Amino acid sequence: MSAIRHPEPRSLEQVRAWHEAMNESLFAHRARVLANIRREAPAVESRFMGMSRGEVGDFFHAQRKELDDLSILAMMASAEAAIRADYARRLYRRGGDGLTREYVALRGRLGAQVRASLDEDILEAMRGCGLVSLHLVSRFRDALRLRHWLAHGRYWKLTLGGYAYSLEDVFRIADELIQSLP
Amino acid sequence: MPETLTQFFREKKQRADAESASIDWEARKREWLEAIEGLYGEVRELLRDPLEQKTARLARRPKEIFEDHLGRYQVEELVLTVGDEEVVFSPRGRNVVGAIGRVDVEGESGEAMLVLQPGPRWAVVRSKYPALKLVPLNEVSLEETLRGVMRA
Numbered sequence: 087m088s089a090i091r092h093p094e095p096r097s098l099e100q101v102r103a104w105h106e107a108m109n110e111s112l113f114a115h116r117a118r119v120l121a122n123i124r125r126e127a128p129a130v131e132s133r134f135m136g137m138s139r140g141e142v143g144d145f146f147h148a149q150r151k152e153l154d155d156l157s158i159l160a161m162m163a164s165a166e167a168a169i170r171a172d173y174a175r176r177l178y179r180r181g182g183d184g185l186t187r188e189y190v191a192l193r194g195r196l197g198a199q200v201r202a203s204l205d206e207d208i209l210e211a212m213r214g215c216g217l218v219s220l221h222l223v224s225r226f227r228d229a230l231r232l233r234h235w236l237a238h239g240r241y242w243k244l245t246l247g248g249y250a251y252s253l254e255d256v257f258r259i260a261d262e263l264i265q266s267l268p
Numbered sequence: 269m270p271e272t273l274t275q276f277f278r279e280k281k282q283r284a285d286a287e288s289a290s291i292d293w294e295a296r297k298r299e300w301l302e303a304i305e306g307l308y309g310e311v312r313e314l315l316r317d318p319l320e321q322k323t324a325r326l327a328r329r330p331k332e333i334f335e336d337h338l339g340r341y342q343v344e345e346l347v348l349t350v351g352d353e354e355v356v357f358s359p360r361g362r363n364v365v366g367a368i369g370r371v372d373v374e375g376e377s378g379e380a381m382l383v384l385q386p387g388p389r390w391a392v393v394r395s396k397y398p399a400l401k402l403v404p405l406n407e408v409s410l411e412e413t414l415r416g417v418m419r420a
Binding site: 124 | 335381383
């Protein structure tokens with residue numbers, strides 16, 4: 087069996103739709119488990135054996151929190167893919183806009199063999215081109231800190247400065263940045 | 269408040285009332301409290317030798333539980349004392365998933381779960397993963413449970 091995985095980028099909307107579908111499944115599952123308590127149904131998934139209503143609620147709350155975090159990671163990964171695809175297209179087409187010129191200059195500095203860093207190279211080039219809102223780039227960079235924390239195992243304390251970043255927040259931040267690219 | 273929402277609430281309440289009316293919650297509570305007493309009697313009987321030899325002693329203390337439909341009610345925890353160590357048989361509730369009651373066994377080194385099965389009969393939840401394993405409460409399973417929750 088082949089182990090090749092071909093490109094299959096997901097749009098931000100696809101990630102959001104997946105998250106909604108999973109959330110609906112969790113709610114439906116919770117409703118079924120809670121109904122089992124009322125009906126004294128003997129058939130039950132073993133993990134729920136003996137759980138009270140409150141414990142079932144806590145269990146599904148934790149599942150939804152985990153789903154939110156993993157969806158945020160997937161959302162940021164999709165955003166990165168979209169930004170990197172845009173970066174590659176601009177280098178290929180060599181248009182005359184300021185962002186493309188910044189990217190071409192960046193490629194010249196890095197050399198063809200060095201992969202550009204999203205944060206330190208590509209987003210910095212966006213900042214420098216004068217065509218993308220600095221505010222949008224700054225917000226996306228801040229959300230990247232959450233992405234790194236999730237992607238690298240959450241082993242350090244992350245302070246997000248009062249911004250909790252729901253999935254919708256991340257969707258809006260990523261979408262506004264991508265849509266604003268010239 | 270919009271009439272549609274009022275109507276929605278009215279229909280939900282009617283369904284809930286109809287469902288609730290088909291269940292004798294007072295009887296469920298009474299049977300649950302009797303089952304707890306039955307469990308404590310069973311434990312006392314299974315521990316008769318150490319109790320008679322005074323290597324262990326049993327006592328009770330009150331606990332309050334609140335559950336949907338059953339409201340707030342009093343039960344008793346059973347406290348097994350062996351030397352300086354306690355193991356508490358603590359009722360958690362009548363309305364739980366997959367059983368008709370649950371009592372936790374809380375020791376210094378761990379916790380175990382007893383569930384009330386239709387019958388009624390008590391069983392020890394030996395494992396939940398990967399498959400549910402229940403064993404009937406008897407001298408052997410009680411000993412295993414107590415060894416599992418007490419200090420080595």
